[in-house]
Amino acid sequence: MNSGAFYLSVGMAVFLIGLHGLLVLQDNLRRVIAVNLMGAGVFLVLVALATRTDPVDPVLQALAVTGLVVAISATAFALRLVSARIRHQQHKTKPDDGRLSSHKDKPR
Amino acid sequence: MNYALVSVALPMITVVLLFLVAAPVYSRLQTLVTGGLVIIITVISLSTSWLALLEAAAQSTTSYLAIGGWEDGLAIRFRLTPVVALMLTFTALIHLLLALYGTFSRHGVPKDYWSLSCFLHGSLAALWLSADLFNLYVTLELLSLSAVALVALAGPGAWKPAADYLLLSLAASLCYLFGVALIYGRYGLLDIAMLTVVVNDDLITRLALLLMTAGLMLKAALWPLHLWLPAAHASAPTAVSALLSALVVKAPLFILWVLWSQVAPPVMAQQIGPVFALIGILALVFGGFSAMRTPYLKVLVAYSTVAQLGYALMALGLLLAWQQPEMNSALWLFVIAHGLAKTSLFLAAGQMQTTLGTKRISGLRGATQTTPIAMFAFAVAGGSLIGLPPSGGFLAKWVLLEPLLSQPQNWPWVLGILLGTLVSAAYIFRLVVMAFDRARINPPDISSDHVGQWLALVPAVLVWGMALAGEQLIQLLGEGI
Secondary structure, X not given: OOHHHHHHHHXXXXXXXXXXXXXXXXXXXXXXXXXXXXXXXXXXXXXHHHOOOOOOOHHXXXXXXXXXXXXXXXXXXXXXXXXXXXXXXXXXXXXXXXXXXXXXXXXX | OHHHHXXXXXXXXXXXXXXXXXXXXXXXXXXXXXXHHHHXXXXXXXXXXXXXXXXXXXXXXXXXXXXXXXXXXXXOEEEEOHHHHXXXXXXXXXXXXXXXXXXXXOOOOOOOHHHHHHHHHHHHHHHHHEOEHHHHHHHHHHHHHHHHHHHHOOOHHHHHHHHHHHHHHXXXXXXXXXXXXXXXXXXXXXXXHHHHHHOOOOHHHHHHHHXXXXXXXXXXXXXXXXXXXXXXXXXOOXXXXXXXXXXXXXXXXXXXXXXXXHHOOHHHHHHHHHHHHHHHHHHHHHHHHHHHHOXXXXXXXXXXXXXXXXXXXXXXXXXHHHOOOHHHHHHHHHHHHHHHHHHHHHHHHHHHHHHHOOOEHHHHOOHHHHOHHHHHHHHHHHHHHHOOOOOHHHHHHHHHHHHHHHOHHHHHHHHHHHHHHHHHHHHHHHHHHHHOOOOOOOOOOOOOOHHHHHHHHHHHHHHHHHHHHHHHHHHHHHOOO
């Protein structure tokens, strides 16, 4: 088994682990990480496919880099959304702290 | 082609402009100024895409544009076909209707809606034009991100559905990207027109297409992968729900159509066709059944999206199974008729919800008296969903039914359509009956917003007007790609 095929199968395995995590886990932060694992798997496959030729295929590397940019911005957005939600829940479950209900804080 | 580029670039430029001029305070004047700007931009975008449509209809060949002037193979290409131009026009039209609603309705839209909706318009327009598997991925991702951000605008209550939507949509995109990687690994190409020539029927191609299909079906909320949709669409602000249902779910459907009718070898397409058509019927029945049972107004409209997408999927499936180009017109007529009708339904539902102060369907008792125009819009648009002649929904259904009825061995499929029609009639009439119950009226909380109600009626009138342009539309779309 050459290194290309090895990384290809590792990439697929990481992708499947991520997918499994997304389907099984409940906690949103863990699910964000699971989606990132899926992404890592796909990028590994892209890079492994690129090494099949000599010199390496620049198109596949460009795809991986573009994919990374998309994944990073999406992850940042997901983290912001998840943390906002967690903060909102903590705020809601706190005993009466003299403030009105939270929807007044964030008007539509 | 130049016209089409203008209609893509304008909304994108507007996004930057709006970020620069964004004011920290929310005032009526600011809404008017921002909304006015967006309306002007969308009108220009609409007219340029109309010119692009005329250009594409006059040409006999597909026109291509290699961005940056790179040679074939490395270039990311845009292409303009009649279907693409029609979808550009349709996108600009829906965005314009919602911009009008957001500006002039009293209930309006959240402050950050404008830049995001322009971004959504721009990325969607770029998606229709893309002729490259990877570029389709990028535009699809831009579209999903702006869609999720728009859902989250509704406030804390919408953050959970928005987060679920985002995670599922990211996972779906990655499935699609995995498929793209496999296709590139196998053929060394990403351009659709070039792939069409070289693709053959083997295990890797099958695996890649299957992965991409699964991802796209999740994104388009096609049954049974639709569970995220009702929560996300029902919790979003009114105008956003309309945008999502009318436009956003159509984008993955478009890619699915490109994949199977242009990239996949016909043998494989013929094998998957009946499966798609069957899933479509199941979506019609089960989506419609959920819409019949839900106690909430917006959830009903959202489930009806799941059901109505079943028609489109069925048209796609039969197109693939029989390789009949007439089914193209059925598919895209469904998409347009459903988009217009759904815009009207969501706007009307939003109007009734805010005026009557209820989210429940049971709260609509007497709505024919308290919010008559919104209820009228709801019923008229609902008529198109059911497929009453001569609405746009009827036109699409007629094009779909014609080849089915002419061959006796196809009659079982007709049964599926009949069942779907009955179910849609049931959930629309359930609401209309409730609205005519004037004996136990639910009094309105606030005086009704007449402008908003009339604006909700506009798309409903347009969808009934589609019948007037029926012949031209069928001719335009029937030519296939």
